[in-house]
Amino acid sequence: MGIAHQQLSTAERALHDQTNLLPRGKLIAVFATLSLSLLVTFIDQNGISVALPTIAAEIHAENTISWAGTSSLIANTVFQMLYGRLSDIFGRKAVYLGAIGLLAVADLLCGLVHNAAAFYVFRGLAGVGGGGVTSLSMIIVSDIVTLEQRGKYQGIIGAMVGLGNVLGPFLAAAFIEKTHSWRAFFYMLTPLGAISGAVSFFLLPSKPPSGQLRANLGKIDHLGWLASSIAMTFLLIPISGGMVI
Numbered sequence: 001m002g003i004a005h006q007q008l009s010t011a012e013r014a015l016h017d018q019t020n021l022l023p024r025g026k027l028i029a030v031f032a033t034l035s036l037s038l039l040v041t042f043i044d045q046n047g048i049s050v051a052l053p054t055i056a057a058e059i060h061a062e063n064t065i066s067w068a069g070t071s072s073l074i075a076n077t078v079f080q081m082l083y084g085r086l087s088d089i090f091g092r093k094a095v096y097l098g099a100i101g102l103l104a105v106a107d108l109l110c111g112l113v114h115n116a117a118a119f120y121v122f123r124g125l126a127g128v129g130g131g132g133v134t135s136l137s138m139i140i141v142s143d144i145v146t147l148e149q150r151g152k153y154q155g156i157i158g159a160m161v162g163l164g165n166v167l168g169p170f171l172a173a174a175f176i177e178k179t180h181s182w183r184a185f186f187y188m189l190t191p192l193g194a195i196s197g198a199v200s201f202f203l204l205p206s207k208p209p210s211g212q213l214r215a216n217l218g219k220i221d222h223l224g225w226l227a228s229s230i231a232m233t234f235l236l237i238p239i240s241g242g243m244v245i
Helices: 002-015 024-059 066-090 092-112 116-144 147-179 183-203 213-218 222-240
Strands: none
Touching: 024 066, 024 092, 024 116, 024 147, 024 183, 066 092, 066 116, 066 222, 092 116, 092 183, 116 147, 147 183
C-alpha cells in the first residue's frame, strides 16, 4: 500500500511538473519547431508510398520494395515504446535531438543509396528516428506548457500528423514529376530536420536526469520490451504484406 501510494505520488508530481514552463515568445518558437519536426516525420512516413514504384525500378527491387514501408513501420512502432523511458533516463532534450538527428541522416542516406538492402536499412533507421520525434514531441509539449493548456497545444501539434499524412504523397509526387528523381524528396527532408534539430538545441530546456545511470537503466523492462517488439514484428509483417505470410 505504501509503495503504491509512493508510485502514485511520483506520477502525480510528473503530471503537475511546472519546472520547464517557457515564456510566451520562447514557447511559440519551440512549439513551431516541434510542429515542423512532427510534420517532417509524417511527410517522410507517408510520402514514400507514391515514390515506391519509381524507387523499385531504379534500384531493381520490384519484388521486395514493400520492405521499405515494413522496415520503417516496425522500427517506428518498436522503438516508440522505449523512448519515454529513455527520455526519463537521459533527458528529453538529448533523446529528442538524437531522434531528429537520426531521422535527418537516415533521409540523406536514403537519397544516396543504390541498392535495395541499404535502402531498407536506412528506412528502418528513419523509422527509429521518426518514432522518437512522434513520442517526444507530445511529451515535451506537456513539459513546457501549463496543465490547463496541454490539451490545446497537444491538439494543435497533433494536427501536424494529419497535415503530414496529406502533404507527404503530394510532395513526393511533385518532386518526382518536376525533378524526375525520387532522391530530391529525401534531400528536401534532410535540411528541414537539421533546422528543426538546430533550433531545438538552442531553445529546448535541458533538465538533467535524476538518479544514477545504472539504476535508471535497470528500471527499463527489457524482457517486456523484447517480448512486445517480437509480438509487434510478427503482427506488422503480415499486415504490411497484405496478410500474405
